[in-house]
Amino acid sequence: xxxxxxxxxxSTLREGEQFVGANFTSDDKLRIADALDEFGVEYIELTxxxxxxQSFEDCKTIARRGLKxxxxxxxxxxxxxxxxxxxxxxxxxxxxxxxxxxxxxxSLGLAMEQVIDRSVEVLTWLxxxxxxxxxxxxxxxxxxxxxxxxxxxxxxxxxxxxxxxGIADTVGVATPMRVYRLVSGLRRxxxxxxxxxxxxxxxxAIANAFSALEGGxxxxxxxxxxxxxxxxxxxxxxxxxxMYATNPALIKKKYRLKKLRxxxxxxxxxxxxxxxxxxxITGVTAFTHKAGIHSKAILNNPxxxxxxxxxxxxxxxYISIAHKLTGWNAVKDRAEQLxxxxxxxxxxxxxxxxxxxxxxxxxxxxxxDELLFRWADPPTEMPDEKVAPANVNAK
Numbered sequence: 001x002x003x004x005x006x007x008x009x010x011s012t013l014r015e016g017e018q019f020v021g022a023n024f025t026s027d028d029k030l031r032i033a034d035a036l037d038e039f040g041v042e043y044i045e046l047t048x049x050x051x052x053x054q055s056f057e058d059c060k061t062i063a064r065r066g067l068k069x070x071x072x073x074x075x076x077x078x079x080x081x082x083x084x085x086x087x088x089x090x091x092x093x094x095x096x097x098x099x100x101x102x103x104x105x106x107s108l109g110l111a112m113e114q115v116i117d118r119s120v121e122v123l124t125w126l127x128x129x130x131x132x133x134x135x136x137x138x139x140x141x142x143x144x145x146x147x148x149x150x151x152x153x154x155x156x157x158x159x160x161x162x163x164x165x166g167i168a169d170t171v172g173v174a175t176p177m178r179v180y181r182l183v184s185g186l187r188r189x190x191x192x193x194x195x196x197x198x199x200x201x202x203x204x205a206i207a208n209a210f211s212a213l214e215g216g217x218x219x220x221x222x223x224x225x226x227x228x229x230x231x232x233x234x235x236x237x238x239x240x241x242x243m244y245a246t247n248p249a250l251i252k253k254k255y256r257l258k259k260l261r262x263x264x265x266x267x268x269x270x271x272x273x274x275x276x277x278x279x280x281i282t283g284v285t286a287f288t289h290k291a292g293i294h295s296k297a298i299l300n301n302p303x304x305x306x307x308x309x310x311x312x313x314x315x316x317x318y319i320s321i322a323h324k325l326t327g328w329n330a331v332k333d334r335a336e337q338l339x340x341x342x343x344x345x346x347x348x349x350x351x352x353x354x355x356x357x358x359x360x361x362x363x364x365x366x367x368x369d370e371l372l373f374r375w376a377d378p379p380t381e382m383p384d385e386k387v388a389p390a391n392v393n394a395k
Contacts, residue, residue: 003213003214003243003246003247004247004250005218006213006217006218006219006220006243007042007043007218007219007220008041008042008043008219008220008222008236008239009041009042009043009044009045009072009195009219009220009221009222010036010041010043010044010045010069010221010222010223010224010236011045011074011197011221011222011223011228011233012032012036012222012223012224012227012236012267013029013032013033013044013045013046013047013062014045014046014047014048014073014074015045015197015221015223015227015228015229015232015233016223016224016227016228016232016267017047018228018229019223019227019228019229019232019271021227021271021272021273022227022270022271024270026054026057026058026061028270029046029058029062030061030062030065031266032224032266032267032270033062033065033067033069034065034067035259035262035263035266036069036224036263037067037068037069038256038259039255039256039259039260039263040068040254040255040256041069041222041236041255042069042070043069043070043071043072043092043219044062044067044069044070044071044072045072045073045074045094045221046058046059046062046071046072046073046074046090047059047073047074048073048074048075048076048081048085049073049075049084049085049087049088050075050080050081050084056084056087056088059073059088059090060087060088060089063088063089063090063091064089070091070092070134071090071091071092072090072091072092072093072094072134072136073085073088073090073092073093073094074093074094074096075093075094075095075096076095076096076097077095077096077097077118077119077122077123077137078118078122079121079122079125082095082122082125082126086126086129086130086133091133091134092133092134092135092136092163093126093133093134093135093136094136094138094166095119095122095123095126095135095136095137095138096137096138096139096140096166096168097115097118097119097138097139097140098115098139098140098141099112099115099139099140099141099142099145099149099150099153100140100141100142100144100145112149112152112153115153116152116153116156119137119153119156119157120156120157120159120160123135123137123157123160123162124160127160127161134163134164135161135162135163135164136162136163136164136165136166136195137154137157137162137164137165137166138165138166138167138168138195138197139153139154139166139167139168140168140170141168141170141171142167142168142169142170142182143169143170143171143173143174143178143179143182144170144171144173147182147185150182150186151185151186151189154186154189154190155189155190158189158190158192162192163192163193164192164193164194164195164218164219165186165190165192165193165194165195166194166195166196166197167179167182167183167186167194167195167196167197167212167217168196168197168198169196169197169198169199169205169208170197170199171199171201172198172199172200172201172202172204172205172230172231173201173202174198174204174208175204175208176204176207176208176210176211177211179196179198179208179211179212179215180211180212180214180215181215182215183196183211183212183215183216183217184215184216186216187215187216187217193218193219194212194216194217194218194219195217195218195219195220195221196208196209196212196213196217196219196220196221197221197233198212198221198233198234199228199229199230199231199232199233200226200231200232200233200234200235201230201231205226205232205233205234205235205238206234206235206238206239206241206242208234209222209234209239209242210239210242210243220234220239221233221234222234222235222236222239223235223236224236224237224263224264224267225237225264225267225268225273225275225279226238227267227271235279235280236260236263237260237264237279237280237281237282238280240255240257240260240280240281241280241281241308244257244308244312245307245308248308248309248312252312257312257313257314258312258313258314260281260282260313261281261282261313261314261315264279264282265282281308281313281315282313282315286308286310286315287306287308287310287315287316287317287318288317288318288319288320289305289317289318289319289320290319290320290323290325290326291325291327292325292326292327292328292329292330293327295319295321295326295327295329295330296327296329296330299319299329299330299333302317319333321334321354321365321368322354322358322363322364322365322367322368323354323358323363324354324355324358324359326351326354326355326358327351328344328347328348328350328351331347331350331351331354331368331372332344332347334365334368334369334372335347335350335372338369338372338373340372340373340375340376341376342372342375342376346375346377349375350371350372350375353371354367354368354371357371
């Protein structure tokens with residue numbers, strides 16, 4: 001059921017602010033919040049209002065902006081934090097407390113019983129102040145915590161009444177199987193929603209998020225481009241790609257997919273990084289095909305080598321032909337784009353020449369175009385105005 005009814009908690013304005021290159025201005029935050037709202041995420045999570053005076057003001061401003069996305073803020077499980085968060089007017093408060101031996105000893109200085117007592121105290125107070133407030137309680141470093149400790153604190157909190165429990169892979173140590181076991185175990189014990197927050201230190205963030213949904217989680221934390229502490233968390237685009245591959249009709253209905261590229265480009269500029277060449281959906285090579293056997297199949301039916309349809313994301317498919325792996329079907333398609341009339345035999349001759357030339361030096365699309373015009377009968381000069389490679393569709 002979670003694979004059909006999941007929600008995204010977009011944390012670029014909380015976790016993303018912890019990225020080393022992030023220093024969002026108030027205007028930046030408004031632009032990001034508006035763009036995420038346009039994309040259609042269900043929740044936007046903001047930095048704790050206690051982080052700085054401006055963080056408090058920004059939290060209030062975004063909470064009052066009238067966005068469709070529900071606005072949350074993230075705080076420590078501490079009464080003073082809870083009081084300050086309530087002043088911002090957000091629709092929900094996400095509380096977190098460390099439960100692993102590492103965090104309890106070296107960060108909190110609390111025994112497990114004290115963790116439970118504090119959690120119950122703060123959540124009871126918050127619920128009494130605002131019965132309609134969306135409350136999430138999360139254990140930090142869940143996957144280096146003792147499972148018995150986790151379930152003790154979850155059950156104690158469950159009696160207070162929360163909307164959502166959080167499971168956090170704070171250091172990126174979890175695997176999909178471990179995530180599934182822990183989430184499904186908690187799912188059997190509580191009725192509230194379950195949120196998964198997964199860091200990407202070992203490269204499993206997207207797989208872990210998907211496994212959490214399979215295990216019964218209902219909410220996944222993401223950030224644009226995956227930015228966050230260290231290697232960041234589950235990237236918004238990566239989760240969208242994974243869920244689209246499972247149920248494209250649902251994802252096209254839930255989110256405005258053509259807004260994704262704008263989100264990636266905007267945040268990449270703000271934090272001073274480039275979009276990786278192999279980034280999910282928006283990377284420059286995400287829909288580029290090179291090998292001849294791939295190109296032929298793509299020209300006949302793109303689904304043969306694409307699980308995602310670039311058109312749904314407002315992106316152009318591209319077939320690379322200026323190399324020794326090229327195939328004559330791809331070269332023929334380029335000739336048709338240029339309006340150069342060549343027989344199949346001529347196309348095959350040009351293709352052989354391209355391969356031989358590419359064995360000798362690096363070539364580009366202009367070299368290929370020049371050969372195609374030269375092979376025409378009669379040969380013609382390549383026009384000054386270049387013809388950009390066109391989107392490739394099924395024949």
